[in-house]
Amino acid sequence: MYLIKDIEEIAPKIKKMVLKAPLLAKKHRAGQFVMVINTEKGERIPLTIADKNPEKGEITLIFQEIGKSTMEMGLRTKGEHVYDVVGPLGKPTHIEKYGTVVCIGGGVGTAPLYPIAKKMKEVGNHIITILGARNKDLFILEKEMKALSDEFYQTTDDGTKGRHGLVTDELKRLIEEGREIDLVLAIGPAIMMKFVSLLTKEHNIPTMVSLNSIMVDGTGMCGACRVSVGGITKFVCVDGPEFDGHKVNFDELLKRQAMYKDMEEMALKKFLEELREKEPCGGHHA
């Protein structure tokens, strides 16, 4: 059982949860993730550690309320406990001085990007950040990312903040301006990572992506998270989560991510109905 020290909504449907987990706070390295089990019958949800405080023994998780499990977890309150947290899992990011690193965060993907960008800055890289979101309200960790970046850009789908367009438009501009880019680090929806990788491949810019495939155990035992990288099947949980974006088969990943869509929708619908029954006055969650 892990004590929830704090939980708050940092953007619509995006929650930040601080857990008391001293050992994980001490052992975690940038790029690694944990599996969170909210309740005894809950599923194992892979989440990246967005931040940590080893002195206080705390880890920060950021998650989007998409399905039943994440929505249910979002309803937890300070002082309650989540059933279990397992980790740290996956390989840590290889941190070194590349030169100029473009850090691209799409939506809630900024959460896993942040600790990596922070480390990349610490070792002396020039950090250019591009954050993308559907609209101005959906950015997270804006202040934190801005603070560590040498250059900072934003894009929105609806033009309510920054450039009206996609992160790839901003990246394209940098490339066309002839900027030297030594590494692109892109974390966000698979479709975003796909198009970033296609663009950088054209220009031969090394690109790292962090994949968010479906997982069960997260320890290499089941293979649910398998993905084709350069034609070879890899397990995201133990071989990743980071891979060379130019080699990832994103179309396969996108299909695999949708495997349980109908069942997820069904579970969510049932959950929302039950929630409405519990709160006949039409509580704030519905």
Next chain:
Amino acid sequence: MPDRKWIPQPKKPRTPIPEQKPEERRKNFKEVALGYTEELAIEEAYRCLQCKNPLCIEGCPVGIDIPGFIRHIGEGRFEEAYYTLKKYNSLPAICGRVCPQEDQCEEKCIMGKRFKPVAIGRLERFAADWFIQSGKKERYEIEPPTGKKVAIIGSGPAGLTCAGELAKKGHKIVIFEALHKPGGVLVYGIPEFRLPKKIVEVEVEKLKEMGVEIKTSAIIGKLYTIDELLKEESFDAVFIGTGAGLPYFMGIKGENLNGVYSANEFLTRVNLMKAYMFPEADTPVKIGERVAVIGGGNTAMDAIRTAIRLGAKEAYIIYRRSEKELPAREEEIHHAKEEGVILKLLTNPVEIIGDKNGWVKALKCIKMKLGEPDDSGRRRPIPIEGSEFEFPVDTVIMAIGQGPNPLIQETQPDIEVKKWGIIKIDEEGRTSKKGVFAGGDIVTGGATVILAMGQGKRAAASIDRYLKTGEWK
């Protein structure tokens, strides 16, 4: 004084075990074999010849005094039967259910030469279940504390056995389990209908009563390395029993289509994560109307029978050799057939065919014939040229074996490994690293529960010796 007189009845036929009827059990996850009643157990016990030089014991990897415990059952002294078993085997309720007795004790039973062997496994299960159901508190004989600490990595059959044996010797034991529930393959792999999870829980509780500490969700190689356990966490010895958790795939086209599972994933979703209760439990599992399981071992049978219980209408086992070579236990094959499983033998998949949305729609196979025996002594399957055929399926489950999980070996390069990451040990269960022992599937690459237990037990004896003498040579 015995409660009953021993009445030898060697000529009586083997006592059948009551079972759920196939048409009923196809729809539920309850145990298939219901177990002997006291009367049936006594009746079966009387068939034992009580040999002076019992061969059955030779066939048992942990050397149980088989005629001894059977005698106690025949005499109605069930509690004594239980303690006789416990002297040799710390998990009799589990072994009575999942041991391949037909290849071990029962194979050697003299009765089997002319009639059917004594149903040793069923009697073992009876004695263990009887004790659990009696609600009696178990007596433990635990030696005074030694002040030594041992870390056991993995809470499967090898780890649980090793922990139990060492706790008896007075050592402080901490088990580290990667998953959120203890039991390893007994919990994530073997289905409820073959091994009720309640039984595993009872056994784990007993270890806790003996003072064993269990840390779940603790992944060695990530949370701690073995070096950290030995140096920073002050453990005096470490036992690695991390099992064969890495699923193998065939490397054929279409394996990453939606609807293709490893048996590990499929069974973990259902057994550990309770996907059969979805949406009451949060983890989903997809099962189509036509399911094909690739492989012929016990895991394959577990997977296909689970698929039937989840509603599969057509259930196939695809196996490249003939029925005679099927590695699964006879009983499992028999149960699978009763439940409607169709064996597609001498058949090997060559490709999984998908639809435009990336879902499985068919399996392409090739017919095989048997050639000369290979290294394993089984006749080698050879593809028959031009015999490819396709048939429609919605779900494909790969049950072609699994290998050792590489997490520990990656972080501890001073532990010597053999081919496929199998940890190398000597005859005493010692690895190449001082103070570190190993046993179970991590050293065999994938075998049975009882063999893993046997290795856990043997390693416990050498760990105890090492802790007392400090000798490592």
